[in-house]
Amino acid sequence: MSQEFIIKLLGVWLGVLARMTIPFWRKLYQGKEIKFNLKYLRRTFASLVLSTIFTFILFPKLEPIEENLFNFESGFKLFCLCFGFGFGFNSILIEFASWFEKNNT
DSSP: OOHHHHHHHHHHHHHHHHHHHHHHHHHHHHTOOOOOOHHHHHHHHHHHHHHHHHHHHHSSOOOOSSGGGOOHHHHHHHHHHHHHHHHHHHHHHHHHHHHHHHHHO
16 A cells, blocks of 8 residues: 555544544533434444545545655645545535434424
8 A cells, every 4th residue: 555545544534533523522521411322423434434435536646746755745735635525524424414314303
């Protein structure tokens, strides 16, 4: 596996997991009661799978011209791009799921 592949995968997965845990940390900080619901796990798994697939479709080949140009800066930019994509994709999936749950009840 190439560096690029690993950076993309870590960026997307950490973005999805960061978005999933933010409400948990907020509720923990506020001292609210925290309960686990299986729907969060299903949404996160769906978001991990879908955002990973879309990341590799949308960003298939982001390689520099020369092999030695892939340095920390370009790796960090790629990580931030994939992190934001995973975070945003998970947010969109959560919002759509919440919207449909409210309309069905």
